[in-house]
Amino acid sequence: MIPRELKESLAQHIASIDHPRELVVDVMFAVQDHYGYLSDEAVEEVAELLDMSPLEVEQLATFYTFIYREPVGKYVIHVCDSVICWMEGHESLLDHLSGKLGINLGETTPDGMFSLLPVCCIGYCDRAPAILINKKVYGPLTIEKLDDILEKLRAEGLTPSI
């Protein structure tokens, strides 16, 4: 269950506008922020809030790149696989990433730290090859820079947040 305050503030926002369905993506993001991903329970909750059927929410959830229907790692890495990044060598970057993390695209490391996902052009082509980690952009990347970033994140990720 999402916390009562969150539910109430969402319900309030929904009640205040003419076409509540316009908020479905925002609501999915808000609920996802709470659970870390959009669980089955979350889908039901979103549907209830917006007076939609869970199936309708499900259809949307699977359409949007940044809505996750399965648990994801603490750091979600989106690797751009569009043409500029490809020209600048994203393939070897991806090989390196999946080798280093021991996972393929679409998977999460067993320790729950990293998920690896593809994404189409993220509009940072001037920094190709570029990736997003939790929506923050990194680039232009080399294998060395990538290693540095991963190391930093791993260290950060291991320190328990207060």
Place this chain on the structure above:
Amino acid sequence: MSKLELRERFASIQRESERRNEEKNKESIPTIFIVMSTCGLASGATETKQAFEEALSEKSIKARIVPVGCLGHCYAEPLVIIDHPTAGFPPICYYQINADRARILVRSYLEGGDPVLKYVLGAMEENDLIPAVMDFPRFSLEQRLVMEHCGHIDPNDIYQYVAKGGYSGLVKALEAEPEEVIDLVEKSGLRGRGGAGFPTGRKWRIARATEIDDKFVICNGDEGDPGAYMDRTILESNPHQLLEGLAICAYAVGANRSIAYVRAEYPLAVKALQKAIKSAEELSLLGPSILGTSFNFEVSVFQGSGAFVCGEETALIQSIEGKRGMPQHRPPFPVEKGLWGRPTVVNNVKTLSSVPSIILRGPEWFRTIGTEHSPGTAIFSVVGNVKHPGLVEIAMGTSLRTLIFDVCGGIPKKKEFKAVQIGGPSGGCLPSSFLDTPIDFDSLTQAGAMMGSGGMVVMDEDSCMVDVSRYFLDFTQKESCGKCTFCRIGTNHLLNILDRITKGEGREKDLELLETLSKDIKDGSLCGLGKTAPNPVLTSLKYFREEYEAHINEKRCPALKCRTLIAYYIDLEKCARGCEVCVGCCPVDAIFTTKGRKKAIDQELCVKCGECRSVCPPEYDAVFKVSPPELAPIIERPPEEKKESKKSAV
């Protein structure tokens, strides 16, 4: 409410903006402008800013730090402009200022008065001491209307935009009748910058003419074309100009609500826009009864994070309505029946951002820039194999050659220009014979490319056109929403054919097949995505047909790119006895020592990564790439060594 009152209320905002400006100038302390848009941040502008702050406080120097948006010089980030009024220099623009250089600048320039010439890009004003940036081709050839203030103002400070004349266009519009505003836009000849180039004034007029009161205006900031990021930059660097344009549009067509659709991939742009909306509301430049008039206008931000196809206007509307973003049949067009069944104007970020200056300076002025049928400027993000990638705004009608070679510095590494892809996955690839084509809607379409939303990918001689087309198709194939059979299955089929051609398995009839299939996809698709998906293939077939033929008939990749069609070998004459550099870098232990104590490549093991070629010392330069692979001389590996290496390779 009279025009006088409206003017008076706005004048008080202008006075406040002036007062703030004067207050800043009163203290003649240095100002440090730091580019803090995404490109700046990704190159370390945060660290730069912190270093400035620390160094200033250490040395107890008083200076103002102002974060500004993007100047478009992505290659030179982090960019910093320092205005040091007492040093005797004009404001100076510095490039690639990291934390260390920031400290040096504080010490040498702010404290010592020495402007540190080696970090200078140029002066921001003409002077006798330092070359001015205006004299560089990049600056002098550019003509900035939409991005005029990007990089010169703090996007989070509405008063800075007002100081540049911001929101005066809105006030002028509010003084006029809506029809008059539409007249101005129509006369200016402004065409939509979202790709299709539809006349903006005409679109507004249709929306105005509909009987229904409840109308919407949507700003399309979905920008999904690979290679394009202009809209992001405008949103991050000067969101107020867009809001002003939106408000003018809404006033003209009679709408009271607007949605700005921005990709969730652009968190900084979303934040900047939300903040801008809030501060405009506080000054009554947006919101209920704007500046005391009867015009109410509310803007909200919608974060899309769907797919490329969501940029198509009907799909975008579906997405806002909380449905999957799938294109719908047109007609009815959104201007007749759009969001929630209401008349809806959808315009691109750049289109709307062009509007304020048209209203303020008049359509005649706008028409002096650009060409007769494409007035105004074009904004491109030029990426790929160019020396100075970045955002460029040029007058329509400028040639591709000027843009690529003069403005963006040409092709790096002494390579030859080969082709330029304009209009992203819907556009086309033009060869060097088209370099003198003027950039405008009609000339580009005629050449087989299209304006698109402004992504421009420059390719050098090492690019294989078959492979590039394959990659563009890979994109559209993944991004097809799947509604139309031809788009869904046809693009997949095209991709398979291209795949096999790049692997050297192309068949004699493949080129014809590509052409007929392309035609079927164009005819059988509902929206622009499918209708234009085959364009990269068709244009490259038209201009680089011999490359396709080489792949199919000779199993040869002329650009030496397609892995299955190439081989690496080491020239025994050139290889230095005793040099071992390449051996260690090979990921599969394919390099062995010959009887003559030189190195050679085991073609069976080699995965063609190219590492050995890049590490071979330039004085030997012994590793070569050839196509077809049979051209590589075969050198037998001594049997005992072969076994050993194979083991370690597993």
